[in-house]
Amino acid sequence: MTGSLPLTLRIAGRRVVVVGGGHVATRRTLSLLEAGAAVVVISPEVSASLAASIARGEVEWVERTYVTGDLTGAWLVQTATDSPVDDLVARDAEAAQIWCLKGGDPEHATAWAPAVARVDDVLVAVSGGGDAGRATALRDGVAAALQAGELPMRHRTHHPDGFVALVGGGPGDPGLLTTRGRRLLAEADVVVVDRLAPHAVLAELDADVEVIDVGKMPDHHPVPQDEINALLIARAREGKVVVRLKGGDPYVFGRGGEELIACRDAGIPVEVVPGVTSAISVAAAAGIPVTHRGVARGFSVVTGHEDIATLPHDGDHTLVMLMGVKRLAQTCADLIASGHSATTPAAIVERGYSPTQRVTVATLDTLAATAAAAGVESPAITIIGDVVTLSPAWVGRT
Numbered sequence: 001m002t003g004s005l006p007l008t009l010r011i012a013g014r015r016v017v018v019v020g021g022g023h024v025a026t027r028r029t030l031s032l033l034e035a036g037a038a039v040v041v042i043s044p045e046v047s048a049s050l051a052a053s054i055a056r057g058e059v060e061w062v063e064r065t066y067v068t069g070d071l072t073g074a075w076l077v078q079t080a081t082d083s084p085v086d087d088l089v090a091r092d093a094e095a096a097q098i099w100c101l102k103g104g105d106p107e108h109a110t111a112w113a114p115a116v117a118r119v120d121d122v123l124v125a126v127s128g129g130g131d132a133g134r135a136t137a138l139r140d141g142v143a144a145a146l147q148a149g150e151l152p153m154r155h156r157t158h159h160p161d162g163f164v165a166l167v168g169g170g171p172g173d174p175g176l177l178t179t180r181g182r183r184l185l186a187e188a189d190v191v192v193v194d195r196l197a198p199h200a201v202l203a204e205l206d207a208d209v210e211v212i213d214v215g216k217m218p219d220h221h222p223v224p225q226d227e228i229n230a231l232l233i234a235r236a237r238e239g240k241v242v243v244r245l246k247g248g249d250p251y252v253f254g255r256g257g258e259e260l261i262a263c264r265d266a267g268i269p270v271e272v273v274p275g276v277t278s279a280i281s282v283a284a285a286a287g288i289p290v291t292h293r294g295v296a297r298g299f300s301v302v303t304g305h306e307d308i309a310t311l312p313h314d315g316d317h318t319l320v321m322l323m324g325v326k327r328l329a330q331t332c333a334d335l336i337a338s339g340h341s342a343t344t345p346a347a348i349v350e351r352g353y354s355p356t357q358r359v360t361v362a363t364l365d366t367l368a369a370t371a372a373a374a375g376v377e378s379p380a381i382t383i384i385g386d387v388v389t390l391s392p393a394w395v396g397r398t
Contacts, residue, residue, distance in 0.1 A: 168275015
């Protein structure tokens with residue numbers, strides 16, 4: 001296809017003739033209809049799918065064989081009869097200076113339809129040098145990379161209206177960030193990031209993406225929540241794509257609900273992208289399922305700063321505590337006082353899914369002292385319940 005020039009045609013409302021009624025003609029007609037073309041199908045017979053479009057009034061059908069003159073008023077023609085009629089159509093199109101797609105014979109066509117995929121407002125069109133299967137495979141590969149955020153999707157001009165995406169980054173391993181989250185990061189103009197978010201993905205951003213760290217340490221919040229809310233709104237009002245990248249899930253003790261309400265009250269569009277919450281995933285990283293048949297039938301997730309005396313006391317109900325390292329001794333004492341057995345298995349998992357992950361196990365009455373002796377620090381989660389005995393760390397306990 002030397003000497004060709006790739007173009008995108010604005011075909012909406014324009015007359016396009018499709019000669020033939022088989023598989024190729026059907027597929028092309030459906031694509032043309034999606035683009036808004038006024039399609040005329042010329043064929044003695046049509047497929048069931050074409051017949052349905054004709055019955056709905058979407059397609060005009062000329063129920064006969066093509067004859068010279070049928071291209072009058074057409075902007076484009078697709079011929080796909082697999083017969084000498086295709087050659088006649090191509091000659092008529094050439095004489096009338098109408099671009100012709102020639103099914104099964106790209107060498108004698110004057111136009112070629114690429115394999116097409118649409119990802120949001122990006123249109124991917126791939127020509128395979130006349131090999132349709134090759135073009136389709138390439139198209140699918142590029143589309144998958146765009147969907148996964150592996151290719152730059154950023155607008156180089158500002159959106160008329162900015163928006164905010166609250167993205168859950170998972171427990172810290174970049175591999176556990178969702179595909180949708182990566183996709184939005186690839187489109188971001190501004191990333192407002194938490195301390196426990198997967199910071200490794202920031203290296204993949206364009207150099208001109210603004211990164212704002214609002215990370216909170218235990219009992220130290222350098223950027224108050226109301227200022228974070230105002231920051232999201234201000235950047236979005238500048239017409240920017242703002243990603244609020246958070247650790248875990250935005251709605252699991254992540255204050256995502258507050259940010260959502262603030263943006264909506266300000267008239268800013270918001271998308272929430274769930275994340276893999278550390279409450280479950282970090283326990284899993286230590287080989288601890290929060291529920292297990294015959295061991296635990298339910299679980300509760302708390303922050304470790306709350307009154308936990310009302311929680312279930314049996315070992316078959318797992319307790320997962322987040323952000324509770326500093327108050328661990330008091331929490332364990334409160335649990336025992338409220339009815340938990342002092343010998344309930346317990347574990348603390350530090351830096352889950354990181355190369356320095358560490359699991360410390362003990363019973364509820366010895367957990368605080370064991371953790372202090374080991375120098376346990378946040379970020380960490382605490383799991384209390386019989387499921388802890390399923391962890392390899394417990395199995396190897398002496």
